Amino acid sequence: MSDFQGFGLVKPILRALKSAGYTHPTPIQDQAITPLMEHKDLLGIAQTGTGKTAAFALPTLHLLATGGKKALRREPRGLILAPTRELAGQIAGSIHAYSEDLPLRSMVAVGGVSIRPQMQKLNRGVHILVATPGRLLDLMKQGHASLRSVQIFILDEADRMLDMGFIHDVKKIAAQLPDRRQTALFSATMPKNVKLLADKLLTKPVLAEVTPPATTVEKIEQQVLFVPQNKKMQLLIEMLGDKKIQRALIFARTKYGANRVSEKITKTGINADAIHGNKSQNARQKALDKFRTGSIRVLVATDIAARGIDVEGITHVINFDLPNEPENYVHRIGRTARAGRQGVAISFCQANERHYLKNIEKVIRQTIPVSKNHPYHEEQPVKNEANNKKSPALENNKVK
Secondary structure, eight states: OOSGGGGTOOHHHHHHHHHTTOOSOOHHHHHHHHHHHTTOOEEEEOOTTSSHHHHHHHHHHHHHHHHOOOOBTTBOSEEEEOSSHHHHHHHHHHHHHHTTTSSOOEEEEOSSSOSHHHHHHHHHOOSEEEEOHHHHHHHHHTTSOOOTTOOEEEEOSHHHHHHTTOHHHHHHHHHTSOSSOEEEEEESOOOHHHHHHHHHHOSSOEEEEOOOOSSOOTTEEEEEEEOOGGGHHHHHHHHTTOTTOOSEEEEOSSHHHHHHHHHHHHHTTOOEEEEOTTSOHHHHHHHHHHHHHTSOSEEEEOTTTTTTOOOTTOOEEEESSOOSSHHHHHHHHTTSSOTTOOEEEEEEEOGGGHHHHHHHHHHHTSOOOBOOOSTTOOOOOOOOHHHHHHOHHHHHHSOO
């Protein structure tokens, strides 16, 4: 679609888009808006920053505005679930901006703040409720929210939702929804548990998928260091002694790994913290705020916990563990070199991660320069095809 007018959105929404300076839909909006306007279920695969909020917010507002139904006390007609209060707040802000000239009321319900004002708003009646799972369940238990009138249900960042342990909450909420409803599920990735959830929630969904960009930011200086697994931590500590690394975002593959790296760094006297799905929302937010203000110099994160991090002045991204999904490499290193600045991306690679490196280089369509300028350099293993064929473990690690 060349512009938003072609979707048939009501004029107040088009005016809001125009005043916000939006003229052309993004790829995910182009794929998602029409099916949703046609009351179809949708499975959307898109990263943060692709415009997916508008992809589901605009048709939701259009359908509710043209439905002509009044807001009911304690019974929202549109429900949007988000994994964190920050994301819920961003979605609610977008909905408010797009619906300024519409006769629709919306609100956000999240933890960490008083529940009473949220009860009061629900009691007065809203068309659209944006919520985190825990707070929504609290409101439902206390009789201040019922889902029996929900016509449109949006589940955003489903993979992150499940990674943070909300699967049971989501299932409890979904069980209270009417069978006759429209549902859209958005996720950046599609692991098995998200696919199973999508199969349960969606009926004959339209697939809207935006492939992550295959190129990396040109201003990022990339390098890979071949290092044995048992020397990674030592190398990292020595590297962080370089004052040129003013603000570093470090990626670990697991939650346990992120904690371990953060604790080891802190013991050396460097201010560091970790964020991952096992940490509370408040703990993650505090760590992010400290990183943003410079109270801590190093933040260690897992891929999903780091999604949406937009902190200015990250000079270095360090991949302590290479990602097993090559597209995640692009998203990781894109946290540096923002707003025209220079940035450095350093990747540690141990012997059993070499196949991950090859996959990454295929996706970014370039070879990452190898830096041997460190005391733990490990030469690439010499070709030993005879031995490799004897080892099933090595066979399994080969790039197919």
